[in-house]
Amino acid sequence: MLSPFSWKNFLKTANIGVAILALCSNFQSVSADLPSSERFDLTTPSYDLFRNKALQDSTVQQGFAFDNTNRRLFVAQRRDGSSETSGDLCITQLDFDGNYVGHMYLTGFGHGVSFGAQAEGSSTYLWTEVEANSNGYGKKLARFKFTNGSTLSASSSSLKKLQPFSAATEHTCSIDPVNNRLIVRYNLSDGKHIAVFDLVKATNGDFTNPLANFKHPSVNTKSATFQGYAAYGQYIYLLTGTSYDASGSVVNSEVTSVNMNTGAVVQGPTLTKAGSTLSFREPEGLAIYKTVAGEVRLFLGFASGKAGDRRSNLFYKNVLI
Numbered sequence: 001m002l003s004p005f006s007w008k009n010f011l012k013t014a015n016i017g018v019a020i021l022a023l024c025s026n027f028q029s030v031s032a033d034l035p036s037s038e039r040f041d042l043t044t045p046s047y048d049l050f051r052n053k054a055l056q057d058s059t060v061q062q063g064f065a066f067d068n069t070n071r072r073l074f075v076a077q078r079r080d081g082s083s084e085t086s087g088d089l090c091i092t093q094l095d096f097d098g099n100y101v102g103h104m105y106l107t108g109f110g111h112g113v114s115f116g117a118q119a120e121g122s123s124t125y126l127w128t129e130v131e132a133n134s135n136g137y138g139k140k141l142a143r144f145k146f147t148n149g150s151t152l153s154a155s156s157s158s159l160k161k162l163q164p165f166s167a168a169t170e171h172t173c174s175i176d177p178v179n180n181r182l183i184v185r186y187n188l189s190d191g192k193h194i195a196v197f198d199l200v201k202a203t204n205g206d207f208t209n210p211l212a213n214f215k216h217p218s219v220n221t222k223s224a225t226f227q228g229y230a231a232y233g234q235y236i237y238l239l240t241g242t243s244y245d246a247s248g249s250v251v252n253s254e255v256t257s258v259n260m261n262t263g264a265v266v267q268g269p270t271l272t273k274a275g276s277t278l279s280f281r282e283p284e285g286l287a288i289y290k291t292v293a294g295e296v297r298l299f300l301g302f303a304s305g306k307a308g309d310r311r312s313n314l315f316y317k318n319v320l321i
């Protein structure tokens, strides 16, 4: 692999740090193996799934995820009474009309911007960030069974933790439930990166062969506030924007699609006016779901309502090109 380039001579003249960097970037640049696929047309309208539904706790919703096999929906939010940086989360299971089904508390996990749900038989296993750092974002990933009514601590010895990139200070994830892939967004010293793994291999703790691995593109969005991501096939969708309280009642929610084989933006940032009549309206989370009839949908989440009684809202786009 290393010839005709002489590694020995290189090490003589360069410091080890540079050598390690060169190795890392070498490994990272080889993966762009996602088969070509259709992508959502971001300029088409969004439709309602539900509006103004209560979660278990009263804070704004964060990310949400579908177990596409068992057809379940889970929504994350910060636990009532916990600080912004505690990493304490509540995960509420809703039915597809937005009615409460169950919930689970996670102590010291992270912010909840994005997570995944994976079927294992009739159970759902959640993939979340875990071990909140001083900013309240998870350092690693965890995979555990959703258990109604329970509280799981980040320090629990039974919790399976995973660290796809040992140098990363933050990890979050999302699942492409149609193609069974784990999408990991992680932070290195030069900023955010995104990698894609086969979900079965990732479940076995094998992160050696990412199907794609690229630097997060810098996108000129109206708002710099990152609010979620979801991938379907070759493309990832990035959500940005703030609440009406923060934007001065201006719609600034945008979705950008990125080709994960190249790391280049393909469409957007495209303004989305989904739920523009909601009160407060903070964009919160993206997820992919395939209906029983076979329609693949890109879901967009928004928080609405008053402080102390925030509500969950989901919309979707369904036009592929």
Ligand SMILES: *[C@@H]1O[C@H](CO)[C@@H](O)[C@H](O)[C@H]1NC(C)=O
Residues within 6 Å of the ligand: 101, 102, 103, 148, 149
């Ligand atoms: C989940 O637990 C709550 C009580 O904590 C209960 O009200 C609800 O019915 C349970 N859901 C299911 C699906 O069993």
Ligand SMILES: *[C@@H]1O[C@H](CO)[C@@H](O)[C@H](O)[C@H]1NC(C)=O
Residues within 6 Å of the ligand: 169, 170, 187, 188, 189, 190, 191
């Ligand atoms: C990403 O990691 C670098 C290096 O560890 C750190 O300086 C930076 O603050 C991190 N960024 C975020 C958003 O955590």
